[in-house]
Amino acid sequence: MSESARCAEDGCDAAVAVRIYVPWAEDREVCVAHARVLARRDGVVTEPIEDADAEWP
Numbered sequence: 685m686s687e688s689a690r691c692a693e694d695g696c697d698a699a700v701a702v703r704i705y706v707p708w709a710e711d712r713e714v715c716v717a718h719a720r721v722l723a724r725r726d727g728v729v730t731e732p733i734e735d736a737d738a739e740w741p
C-alpha cells in the first residue's frame with residue numbers, strides 16, 4: 685500500500701478511515717474523529733474505507 689491518505693478537514697493530518705457523503709458539501713474522506721462528528725448531522729452518510737489504517741467505527 686502506498687502512503688496513507690490524510691483527513692480532508694482543515695488542519696487535520698490523521699489517516700483517513702471513512703468516506704463521508706455530505707448533502708451540503710463535497711464528498712470527502714476523513715479520519716475517525718471527524719467522521720464521528722459529521723455523522724451526527726442529518727443526512728450524512730458514512731462508508732468505511734476498507735484499506736484504511738484506522739478502524740471505523
Ligand SMILES: [Zn+2]
Pocket residue numbers: 691692693696697698714715716717718
Ligand atoms: Zn480529521
